[in-house]
Amino acid sequence: MWLKIPYSADEFLVELALVALAFAYALRRLLRCRLATGLAVSWIVALVCYAGIAPLISSLLIGSSAIGIGSLVVPHTSMRPAPFALLVGLSVITGLVGWTLPLPIHTHSAYLSILIGICVVRWHAIAATMQSWPASWVQAIDVAPGSAALAVMAIGMVSTCAWTPTIHFDDLAYHLGLPYQLQTLGYYRMDAGSQLWAVAPWAGDVIQGIAQLVAKTEARGAVDSMWLTLTLGMLWNLGETLQLSPSARWLMLALYASVPLTADTLTGMQTEGPTAAVAVALAWLIQRDLVPDRRSLMMAGLLGGLLLGLKASNVLIAGPLGLWLLWRWQAHIPWRTVPIAMAAAIVVAGSSYSYGYVLAGNPVLPLFNGYFHSQYYLPINFRDTTYETGLHVWFLWDLIFHTSHYFEGADGSLGFVPLALGGSLLIAITMPRVRPLALVASTAFVLPLTQIQYVRYVQPAMALLLPAMFCGIPSIDLRQHENRAVLTAVALLVLSNLAFVANGSWQLYGGVLKDLWAHGELKVLNSYAPTRRIAAIIREGYGASARTLLVDRRYPYAAELAGTAFVTSWYDNELVQMAWNADVRTDGVQWARVFDRTGANLIVVHQDDYTSALKTALSQARGVRVSTVGDFDLWALHWYQMGVESRASPETVAVTFDTSSAPPGATLVSADLNVRCKTGTTPIEIRWDVTQEDSVHKTRSENISCGLLGAAHSSFEEAVSAKVVGFTITATQSRLVAIPLQVDKATVSLRSDLTAERDLAWHWQRRLLGWVTP
Structure with missing residues (x-):
């Protein structure tokens, strides 16, 4: 394993840690605070610099509002910590927003007003929930300053993963879609035709979308940091409930942060980070409340709904937690509240499943499609066989030392906690006070691996395992001299995990963080995600009628173009079949059909993917290479026809176009008009x-002025919902002048609007409007 240590990445992390340590010592002398506090301030300042002040303010505003809402359910007592109230509030927010996603009401001003309004109205409850936090922080550090400093340092080193821009495969292909559609369109299209996972559970992406709307920019790093903070906060409180000493709790936090998979949760928008926070909160509630009341059941329902709203496979975690809840609360369950709690869980979790069933024909698309037979996927049950290696006797050993067989990372990505503290877990199972948690955590660890041997899916279970494991370790307390050896052993375990932390994230392993520090975000995007730079060029340089086709099955990164881009990968069941044999015929006919079907006027091609058929199709479409970023080329297609000019009067000229070849359905109309005129004339x-x-007729009028060179230009872009059977441009001068108005060039492009055809939310809006307005 010495050969597997990523020395280059570790060296850079150590350099950052030394810089943070220097600042922390300076703050300690200046503010007369503990070292852990100085370290926390140093890492928070760094996070602000790299994750962005607007995203962090957005996340803080969401968190404050969530506390304001959650405090309506969570009673304000010292036994209900702020992270718990925040998570309960987030479950309510995601549940309500999830049902409104197809409605065009999601704007920056609306969310900013609502969140600020909640903070104002619930200010006293928010302040009361947070008022004890500063004193608790100082007290917790004073009791165990060394362990606290180690924990904050480990957390800070891992938090550097939140600095990096979003470049994960799944984020660029799917997760960024919802935030960008809310920001661009004001609603979520739910386009299962273009993105197979479009109606998958979306609670995590909803929070990302709200944060992006409020910040007006991507807020992934800030939101991921919020989820990690919530997980750590609930771990602290669960450890306190289990009567772990402060030293043990700090080391538990350090150990969780040092697990390489924890670093991976900060580099993307996957659900394991939020799942861990919610799972630990549920475990704390069950462990804490031996005699539950109605509020306890309601909180369990809301958190259980959020767990299932994050991911369908979270049932493998929710199931064991639910059984534990029934067993522990069986004699005291307020049965009259059960229907209300179940209804709350359905409201929080049910939006994606309901819309998936109603709009796409499968509530868990593409899972179990052999049963539901949705048109958007093959009539088979989806199953990822990439990591189906099977279980065997030495499986746990291989999971630790040969992790690359079960994950995109390198060996050691799981860390060494299961090996080092496995015996402590066995001891914990013999302890009546800890046995239920130990069994639930072990079950949550094993169940996902029975379905697919993919190590990332066990990350939430690691958060549940650690408190149980620590209960099986001899008491860790700096005040007891005889336990210093145990304390030192756990600290060494933290350092061992940190040595391999870069193996859990290809971004750290590949040196992305170092490139970001040295060259900035633009350099990172150009090197690691050039399609993001192309997407920015498209957004900035082309109009709303731009449609992009990514001719690449390996990099289907269309999410951030908010539904105006299409891919030829398996995410799009129709286009992948059309493009499958497009290179067989060298005449480019099949590629031309793909172009026509998508209405694409922009094509993105990887330089290794040019074929004679594709080159021919690009040439026939009068394609021009307009930009190159990295190994990707951006082509602009010039689909247009010339109009026929006629003069109705000396001051009026009209241009008529042949629309017989217009697409049969929804159409994108793009037109340009250049005229010659006399300068200084009236509009x-x-x-x-x-x-x-x-x-249906659509008409638009505008006034233009003749330029200094005696020419004027006007353009027109419109998306219409049916076939175009007529298109005319009329130009009129207000009075007759010496030089009559003349058309220099008039063109129109009539392209298929596949975006409108596949916009399930728009079709749902029309049906809803029909019900409301007969």
């Missing part, structure tokens, strides 16, 4: 007339 009125097959 020229331009009138655009579109006639649809359903006899």
Whole structure:
């Protein structure tokens, strides 16, 4: 394993730790605070610098509002910590917002007003929940300053993963879709045709979307940091409930942060980070409340709903926790509250499953599609066989020392906790006070691995295992000299995990953090995610009618283009079949059909993927390479036809276009008009007339002025919902002048609007409007 240590990445992390330590010592002398407090301030300042002040303020605003809402359910007592109230509030927020996703009401001003309003109205409850936190922080550090400093240092080193820009595969292919659609469109399209996972449980992405809306920029790093903070806070409180000493609790936090998989939760938008926070909160509630009341059951329902709203497979964690709850509370369950608690869980978790069933025909698309037969996937049960290696006697050993067989990371990504503290877990099982938690955590660890041997899925279970394992260790307390050896052993375990922490994140392992520090975010994106730079070029340089086709099955990174981009990978069941044999015919006909079907006027191609068929299709579509970033080229296609000019009067000229070849359904109309005129004349009125097959007319007028060179230009972009059967441009001068108005060039592009055809939320809006307005 010495050969597996990522020495280069570790060297950089150590350098950052030394810088933080120097600042912490300076703050300690300046503010007369503990070293742990100085370290915390140093790492928080670094997070602000790299994750961004707007995203962090956005996350703090969401967190404060969540406390305000959660405190309505969570009674304000010293036994209900702020992280718990925050998680309960987040469950309510995600539940309510999830049901409104298809409605065009999600704007920056709306969310900013609502969140600020909640903070104002619930200010006293928020302050009362948070008022004891500073004193508790100081007291916890004073009791065990050394362990606290180690924990804060470990947490700070891992928090550097939140600095990096979003470059994970799943984020670029899927998770960024919901935040960018809310920011761009004001609603979520639920386009299961273009992205197979579009209606998968979305609670985690909802929080990311709200934060991005409020911050007006991506807020992934700040939101991931919030989830980690909540997990650590609930671990502290669970350890206190289990009567662990402060030293033990600090070392438990350090150990959780040092697990390499924890670092991975901060680099992307996957659900393991929030799942860990919710799972520990539920475990704390069950362990704490031996005699539950109605509020306890309601809180359990809300948190259970959030757990299932994050991911369908979280049932493998929720199930054991639910059985523990029934066993522990069986004699005291307030049965009259059970229907209300179940209804709360359904409200929080049910939006994605309901919309998935109603709009896509499968509540867990693409899972179990052999039963539901949704049109958006093959009629088979989806199963990822990449990590189906099977279980065997030495499986746990291989999971620790040969982790690369079960994860995209390197060996050692799981860390060494299961090996070092496995005996402590066995001891914990013999302890009546800890036995239920130990059994639940062990079950939550094993169950996901029976379905797929993918180590990332056990990360939430690690958060549950650690408190149980620590209960099986001899008491760790700095005041007891005889236990210093145990304390030292656990600290060495933390350092061992930190030595391999970069193996759990390909970003740390690949040196992304070092590149970010040395060259900035732009360099990182150009090197590791060039398609993100191309997406920025498309957003900034092309209009709303731009449609992009990514001709690459390996990098289907279309999420941030908010539904205006299409991929030829398995995420799109229709296009992948059309493009599957497109290179067989060298005449480019099949690629031209793909272009026509998507209405694409922009094509992104990896330089290794050019074929004779694709080159021919690009040439026939009058394609021009407009940009190159890294190994990717951006092409612009020039689909247009010329109009026929006619003059109705000396001051009026009209252009008519042949629409017989227009697409049969929803159409994108893009037109340009260049005219020659006399400078200094009165404004020229331009009138655009579109006639649809359903006899609907769309008209737009505008006034333009003749430029200094005697020319004027106007353009028109419109998305119509039916076939275009007529299109005319009319230009009129207010009076006759010496040089009559002349058309220099008039073109129109009529392209298929696959975006509108696949917009399930838009079709749902129309049905809803029909019900409301007969």
